[in-house]
Amino acid sequence: MSLFDQRLSEVHSQLRKRELSVTDLVEASLQQIKDVDGAIKAVLHVDEEAALQQAKALDERLAKEEEMGLLYGLTAGLKDNIVTKGLRTTAASKLLGNYDPVYDATVSQKLKDANAVVVAKLNMDEFAMGGSNENSGFFPTRNPWNTEYVPGGSSGGSAAAMAARQFFFTLGSDTGGSIRQPAAFCGVVGLKPTYGRVSRYGLIAFASSLDQIGPITKNVEDAAYVLQAIAGYDPYDSTSADVEVPDYLSALTGEVKGLRIGVPKELIGEGIDPEVRESVLAALKQLESMGATWSEVSMPHTEYAVPTYYLLASSEASSNLARFDGVRYGVRAENADNLIELYKETRSQGFGSEVKRRIMLGTYALSSGYYDAYYKKAQQVRTLIIQDFQNVFADFDLILHPTTPTTAFKLGEKVDDPVKMYLEDICTIPVNLAGLPAISIPCGFASNGLPIGMQLVGKAFDEATILRVAHAYEQATSHHQRKPELVRG
Known part of the structure; x- marks a missing residue:
């Protein structure tokens, strides 16, 4: 078993016993990047x-037998829209190609406080707008x-690196x-916490x-383990929830007996690839054999989730990205004759086509005369989607269905068809609209050898x-133990 195949707790144990040094871990990450990232x-x-x-300093502390948390010395890669002091953060956009932050995001600081080592920033769809990582301003x-x-995307770099x-x-x-979605496409575990938890x-x-x-x-x-380190209330974030963070490790009991699972018929039937459906149904049978029960449920407003999401997300993006104007930070156009030209040229040169598309859609939806017809209506439908979840959770402990309708698709296959690309998110979008926690875990492989993910x-x-059930299923199966041929040996 290679170093990176081991659980975090196993590596931590070896560090405590001085069988490994933090320098060993950092050098292993750097070497793995050199070996496989070219592909x-x-x-x-x-x-x-x-x-x-940082590794040297942490090794010196180890030699003094100072107390160490579980993430001590472990290497991490962060999506490039998470700000890191002194380490370039571009959101994979040419517009921020020269941006070196002067502060840390709260999660970056929490990892530093836990003595993890942030080695690199990872590729993504520009400003997180995309579902395939083909919209990066630098390379796919x-x-x-x-x-x-x-x-997958937009955290495709984070999933592929994992x-x-x-x-x-x-x-x-x-x-x-x-x-x-990228966790499902890449055969790894991806956890979206409740909105406000992190x-x-x-x-x-x-x-x-x-x-x-x-x-x-x-x-x-x-x-x-990682969620334990990054979760919690933050006064710097007005949307952060002041809700107690439980001990997530103690929840991993392996027990699912008596658990009630709802399976939305809208997300298991038409439009779902047969191999994906079969793998998820097999996973349900596995959980059933362990003492859980499941029933088909209806979430009737699911069909409106994609247009609702793209109206709301694009509207918010239109507002949020207005700050990137070439004046305060980031790249500035050099050929502008006046301030208005500076704005136009900077944004025209700096933003990619997908970002421009969403800004235009959002600006239109928020414009006078269209606000009520589009943005307000989308917010009303969002409420109906939230009520769908509430109705199901009145009778069930969790909801389970495929993470994605298909396995990963080929590069270039959908890049020229935004609607087809957007529909890839049908299984994941409702969760964000409702602000709920969800996890994607591997549940099989398709005939083409690509991973299949299911979402809890x-x-x-x-x-x-969801961590308890996902862990129990994982312990009863071996899908998570497979890794790409690319990294064997």
């Missing part, structure tokens, strides 16, 4: 010098299982499925009422239940 292109910025300096990331296929075992864990952000301070905003930071890991136990959705702030 998958998951990494944007590597901070080798600072990572090795490829799926480690088959480099002709996309890794599947390629470049770090012990990564962080992504999830606005409409951007942690869970601080968004220092996350470059796409859609403020939907964005949430979460971990991508090899297994469920590791996800619980919980009640607000009940990450413990």
